[in-house]
Amino acid sequence: MSFIKSLRCKECGAQYPVEPRTVCDNDFGPVEVEFDYEAMRGKVTRQSIESGPRSLWRYRDLLPIDGEPRAGLRSGFTPLIKADRLARELGVKELYIKDDSANYPTFSYKDRVVAVALTKAIEFNFDTVGCASTGNLAHSVAAHAAAAGIRAFVMIPHDLEEGKIIGSLVFGPRMVKIRGNYDDVNRLCSQIADKYNWAIVNVNLRPFYTEGAKTHGFEIAEQLGWQLPQHTVVPVAGGTLLPKVYKAYREFITLGLVEDNKPRFYAAQAAGCNPVSQAIEQGTNLFKPQKPNTIAKSIAIGNPADGYYVINLVNESQGYSASAQDQEILDAVKLLAQTEGIFTEPAGGTTLACAIKLIESGRIPRDESICVCITGNGLKTVEVMQGQFAKAPVINAKMTEFDQIVEQIAETPPQTTQPPVKA
Amino acid sequence: MTAKYKCKCWLTFEGGRQNEPCLWKTTTKFPDVSFDIRQASVQQDIGVMAVLFSGEQDRVEGALAYLREQGVKVDPVEGGDLVTG
Numbered sequence: 001m002s003f004i005k006s007l008r009c010k011e012c013g014a015q016y017p018v019e020p021r022t023v024c025d026n027d028f029g030p031v032e033v034e035f036d037y038e039a040m041r042g043k044v045t046r047q048s049i050e051s052g053p054r055s056l057w058r059y060r061d062l063l064p065i066d067g068e069p070r071a072g073l074r075s076g077f078t079p080l081i082k083a084d085r086l087a088r089e090l091g092v093k094e095l096y097i098k099d100d101s102a103n104y105p106t107f108s109y110k111d112r113v114v115a116v117a118l119t120k121a122i123e124f125n126f127d128t129v130g131c132a133s134t135g136n137l138a139h140s141v142a143a144h145a146a147a148a149g150i151r152a153f154v155m156i157p158h159d160l161e162e163g164k165i166i167g168s169l170v171f172g173p174r175m176v177k178i179r180g181n182y183d184d185v186n187r188l189c190s191q192i193a194d195k196y197n198w199a200i201v202n203v204n205l206r207p208f209y210t211e212g213a214k215t216h217g218f219e220i221a222e223q224l225g226w227q228l229p230q231h232t233v234v235p236v237a238g239g240t241l242l243p244k245v246y247k248a249y250r251e252f253i254t255l256g257l258v259e260d261n262k263p264r265f266y267a268a269q270a271a272g273c274n275p276v277s278q279a280i281e282q283g284t285n286l287f288k289p290q291k292p293n294t295i296a297k298s299i300a301i302g303n304p305a306d307g308y309y310v311i312n313l314v315n316e317s318q319g320y321s322a323s324a325q326d327q328e329i330l331d332a333v334k335l336l337a338q339t340e341g342i343f344t345e346p347a348g349g350t351t352l353a354c355a356i357k358l359i360e361s362g363r364i365p366r367d368e369s370i371c372v373c374i375t376g377n378g379l380k381t382v383e384v385m386q387g388q389f390a391k392a393p394v395i396n397a398k399m400t401e402f403d404q405i406v407e408q409i410a411e412t413p414p415q416t417t418q419p420p421v422k423a
Numbered sequence: 424m425t426a427k428y429k430c431k432c433w434l435t436f437e438g439g440r441q442n443e444p445c446l447w448k449t450t451t452k453f454p455d456v457s458f459d460i461r462q463a464s465v466q467q468d469i470g471v472m473a474v475l476f477s478g479e480q481d482r483v484e485g486a487l488a489y490l491r492e493q494g495v496k497v498d499p500v501e502g503g504d505l506v507t508g
Contacts (some may be wrong), residue, residue: 011462027462028431028473028500187499286469288437289496302497 002066005030020204033064056215058414061226064208070122071144072115074104080223086339087198094369106143107377109135116212117142117201127198134298135164183303210240217248228263229371231364233355235347236267236276237299239306246313267321268293268354276307277321295326295384296346320363324353343378428480431500434472441470445493453486
């Protein structure tokens with residue numbers, strides 16, 4: 001049974017049938033899927049969800065599909081980790097990491113949105129899917145399309161990291177590199193969707209695609225024992241995730257599945273691409289588009305499609321924002337790896353670095369529950385970590401030489417280890 | 424019946440452009456292009472406006488180029504489409 005009512009303009013409330021559509025005809029505002037929560041009451045319960053599959057499809061009643069899931073059957077339901085060692089390091093009481101670096105099959109939160117978008121593309125009878133991507137989305141579209149047997153076109157900025165390119169090509173999509181940044185790629189994809197009648201997941205399927213991001217929030221609430229963290233720190237790129245985690249929390253509150261503890265949301269951006277953080281810090285709800293210049297390429301979107309809504313929701317929840325410099329991002333990647341054993345990409349480093357700033361500035365109280373959303377895997381971007389570590393010592397296969405090295409490095413913190421190199 | 428070109432755009436005015444009559448100058452230079460303003464928000468440092476442009480394709484493109492020349496950021500919402508009207 002589907003609980004979808006219609007598509008609805010977020011600005012003027014105009015309603016549209018459930019169809020591939022990006023914006024409202026009246027005011028060009030984005031359209032969003034509207035559900036019938038009254039009809040869900042008593043049917044969508046903690047028990048009904050808990051009896052579902054161990055994937056994002058356990059929340060299918062709250063997702064915009066009509067038939068059976070057709071993609072991402074093993075995506076989602078990633079670990080929520082109580083990060084006690086990191087919490088001690090930061091001097092906070094209760095810290096959680098929602099770890100989508102472990103998402104299946106392509107190790108980023110994008111597997112959530114693509115699972116829903118691909119299912120919807122099949123329902124709409126599209127024969128080709130595509131995306132504008134900073135890398136992670138291209139991986140996910142390529143992988144899910146391969147598994148579903150659908151032709152995929154992925155469009156990426158020309159200067160993307162090599163690892164991210166290979167990570168898409170292996171799945172056999174048609175890839176086109178576009179000269180320009182993500183915003184240029186996205187603009188071209190709007191025209192491609194229009195001209196070729198393809199399902200560009202983050203363009204003409206955007207209202208359905210973005211609903212998949214809610215599952216990140218649903219899982220946080222369920223895995224926390226059906227309660228909400230008081231503070232949630234979310235990376236902001238195009239602005240999909242934060243409003244949808246917010247919507248997920250609100251939907252669970254509306255359905256009586258969790259208590260409303262007035263959760264606060266915080267936007268995390270790299271200092272080299274922070275239009276949303278800058279607007280929040282300046283107290284305006286209109287952001288100024290930027291030309292990205294940061295190592296956190298997967299969140300380097302200078303003109304975020306949903307940036308305006310991120311700003312409004314952060315303010316409405318009485319949260320705030322922060323921006324992290326490149327070195328702070330790398331330091332946070334190392335800190336997360338060395339305290340919790342999680343290797344995230346620079347986007348995750350950005351989120352943690354911003355969370356640290358928000359804690360240190362007193363914006364996030366140290367004695368309340370905090371969830372940091374980690375959205376991608378560091379193994380995809382190992383090149384950004386080059387030069388961050390001392391070289392490992394090389395010794396001959398002799399116990400005496402090993403003993404010497406152990407004496408020198410055993411008690412030294414890993415990041416500052418500078419042992420002598422012996423031939 | 425004349426073929427008309429329509430293009431939905433977001434215009435962003437910043438860096439002082441929000442205090443200049445960029446739209447008025449464009450309407451003066453392109454009186455045959457229709458500017459249908461669908462929503463707008465203007466603050467001290469920045470203004471954004473959703474506009475549906477329509478007219479002959481080369482004239483609409485000329486008006487968009489002229490706005491860009493004046494420093495206005497022009498982002499098409501979707502690909503331009505030809506409709507009859």
